[in-house]
Amino acid sequence: MDEGSSPGPSQEGRLPDETDPYQSRPENGSEPFVSRLLRRAADAFSPVSYEDGEIVTAAGIGAAMAGLSDAERAMIANILRLRDLRVVDVMTPRADIVAVGVDSTLDTVDEAFKEGSLSRLPVFRETLDDPLGFVHLKDLAIAYGLGRTATDADFDLRKHIRTALFVPPSMRIAALLQKMQGSRVHMALVIDEFGGVDGLVTIEDLVEQIVGDIEDEHDEEEIAHxxxxxxxxxxxxxxxxxxxxxxxxxxxxxxxxxxxxxxxxxxxxxxxxxxxxxxxxxxxxxxxxxxxxxxxxxxxxxxxxxxxxxxxxxxxxxxxxxx
Incomplete structure (x- = not known):
């Protein structure tokens, strides 16, 4: 499913070589941290074969891993686990999505951002199953100023909608991570086979599968379940x-x-x-x-x-x- 396409039944969007999404190389010489880890994982663990669900690596794997710290080893183990994870395994389910209608007032949008302690919000027409994209808190802050208000006549959410990715729940998260990096679109809506919104996933959700939970000043202290x-x-x-x-x-x-x-x-x-x-x-x-x-x-x-x-x-x- 291509970026910006209308949501609906679709085959999983494939990258040029989705069978091994860890092999990409940047052309400009600047390699993001996560990409570097992906590359090191591929270099350290190739060739790899699978027997009875277990990873079997070539002799000499110890030497290839010798230069890695414990944290990097843990991250690479998580990267290998990405081969088995799909979007449905990490997405925020539909019932927990915080989103706003395209005709919302600035106050309504502001409350939605505060409610979820979010930096991005999906935007829809009549229902969540008719998504238009997403709006970024930064765009509204630049347009209307922090700590200031705008009248309804001044505010039009349509002007600030960014394109979202639409992906199937079966898509491998390693492939989605690369797609997000390549497109610089860091939010994807998960679309089921009937064209409805099934969930939402951000690049933070994917990176957390590698480096562990990312907590910032907006995260509330974890409450016991x-x-x-x-x-x-x-x-x-x-x-x-x-x-x-x-x-x-x-x-x-x-x-x-x-x-x-x-x-x-x-x-x-x-x-x-x-x-x-x-x-x-x-x-x-x-x-x-x-x-x-x-x-x-x-x-x-x-x-x-x-x-x-x-x-x-x-x-x-x-x-x-x-x-």
Whole structure:
């Protein structure tokens, strides 16, 4: 899918040599940090073959890696992992996208930037499925001045819309990283097979896969995704990772048939019900646990209360005793 093309069903856009996206060389002699790491990864790990999902390198790999620091080794390991990652693995899902309509006022746009602590915002016509591109905070600051206001007559968001990339969820993130570097467009909207917006990905999302989380002064301190209210009872953000929760709390929640399809606790509840449950609804887990929906809207589950099997039995006994 070419940059600036209308979103819709498309084959994954291919680079001149997408089979090995690590081999590009700059022509002007200036090589960005990430590109340099990509090149060093290719040089250090070639030739590479795969057997049973494991990387097998040629003899002498130790010598090739000898000059690298521990941090560079870790980054190169992450780069190799990029071969298996696709856009769908790193994108911000549609439900979490902060975007503005093309007819928005300056105050509305300003509030949206503040809400998400963002530097770029997608812009759409009537709905998010009709995107026009994105607007950069820097452009508005230059046009209207920091700390100053503009009247509605002065402000026209259309004048500041930049072209976004439109990519399929199946695109390899190594290929997208190169596409962003080459086009200097650092935001891509992820378009599903029906032409709808499925998610959003920025170059920061991709670079973080190599160097780890990038935190700046606008990032809020990470908030725990769950807390124990009482023994065996947890208040949980529906986006909490199942594997992390299971490991931390010593409980098994994933079901064998769905293990590959569900990553979050909200996703597990969705699979159990086959729909987005209503607020205050109670969903039973096959192992005897209970999920109570604390907060939800028609599109997604937001917060859950999990009552583990033992705690559920204790609560039932207390209710009977009270009767």
């Amino acid at each position: 769950w807390r124990e209210e009482s023994p065996g009872v947890y208040l949980i953000d529906a986006r909490a990772d199942i594997a992390e929760f299971e490991e931390a709390e010593g409980v098994s929640l994933r079901l064998p048939d769905w293990e590959e399809d569900v990553d979050t606790l909200g996703g597990l509840v969705f699979m159990l019900t086959g729909r987005v449950p209503a607020r205050a609804e109670v969903i039973s887990h096959p192992a005897g646990h209970e999920f109570q929906v604390v907060d939800a809207d028609p599109r997604r589950i937001k917060r859950l209360r999990l009552i583990l099997h033992g705690a559920t039995q204790a609560a039932g006994a207390m209710r009977k005793a009270a009767e």
